[in-house]
Amino acid sequence: MRLSQYFMPILKETPKEAEIVSHRLMLRAGMVRQQSAGIYSWLPLGLRVLRKIEEIVREEQNRAGAIEVLMPTIQPADLWRESGRYDDYGKEMLRIKDRQGRDFLFGPTNEEMITEIFRASIRSYKDLPLNLYHIQWKFRDEVRPRFGVMRGREFLMKDAYSFDVDEAGARASYNRMFVSYLRTFARLGLKAIPMRADTGPIGGDMSHEFHILADTGESEVFCHSDYPDMAVPDADIDFRDDSTLAAIVNQWTTPYAATEDMHDENEWGQVPEANRISARGIEAGHIFYFGTKYSQAMGARVMTPDGSETPVHMGSYGIGPSRLVAAIIEAFHDDNGIIWPKSVTPFDVGIINMKPGEKACDEACEILYAQLQGGEGSSGLDVLYDDRDQRAGAKFAGMDLIGLPTQVVVGPRSIKNGEVEIKDRRTGERVNLTVEAALNKLREDH
């Protein structure tokens, strides 16, 4: 993408409503624009990051055996009357009437609808386990939206729903999602810690919130210092191997980790003082088992091997990609701006042409730009080429602000020797290389 032809409205000054760093940087980098309290438009740069996160989430859900569907944002109220939640959900649910005066709502979550889909088609334990997910916009009319997309009213959520014939099966499904989440967050460059969470009326030990430690987190969390360095399963993990998954989950749930709600001073006291981490956390994911709560109320039953009929056991598993954009920025930034992990960067490489119009600079840039992107059908890099006729300082500042991990600087001074400069956004290190050597290095690095 040539910056001169792109839409990336970066701001020099910080809009005053933005309080936390991720919100400030997202506005300044032109990633989003607020349209109303807690409601945002995603501008090109922000959308690219959102899509990358979404794709990683999708790949890891698929790897774990979940199957993608897409349910609507608008749901009929009658479904929610069946489960009893139409009245229970309260003002957080945005209620809408259509032209016939029928009641609808903008979905805050999809348990009812997925249960309806399930009961319409599945009759036998032989079709289980089943895990269906979608990535769709949700609306919760929060009392107090804040912190930009971190707590918006409209937000993108991946929500998966598992169906099993009994609790043992549900536990296996739960473990698959647990491990899938470990992998997902690791791929996003984040260290997420699974914390015991409230299971509500079901009880038991099957609910975890995945928290990212950050000063701006909204929750107070307590965990063992072993967590941040624990090894995450590789991509070749076998998601059909229930016992291996159970062992991993066991390993990841043994050290102490709890949010404020579930915090137990007695157990906490048994953690050696040097190993206690008491910090703020951003809730990036939440998984739980809720048994037959909806299947019972909505008549989602299957036949068991012994010929009896039983309500299906369900769990749900949420990750918020839009919130994760902000969470990643909270975790990766410096005074100059964002520093994207390579897996989610909106562009892999930024090329800065120090002096557009000067032949040697233009030529070197065009070669780099074309070669790095590769030809049609090639899996080349995403490249942002700053070809604008603008003072160099502004270009550097802008490129740092938007946080591309690798920048290539092409200027008259070094191109005289046939060289360009490659800069690492994270370390600030710069090396001079010939155009050819630079191409090779960049291809290798990505």
Next chain:
RNA sequence: CGGAGCGUGGCGCAGCCUGGUAGCGCACCUGCAUGGGGUGCAGGGGGUCGGAGGUUCGAGUCCUCUCGCUCCGACCA
């Protein structure tokens, strides 16, 4: 929903107390110069001062109502 605060050009703000021609910085446009970390000079365009009503000869400024937004608390991916 309780408490606090803010709405003046795209962004950041001053002006309001004490009513009298709507201002500054950034951004934007034109020209010249400049070119290795938010460039200099000169010229220029853009604002129903959130909205409605009122007081007044006259309202950005005073009064009433209203809408929007932000922050702090209780709730949530």
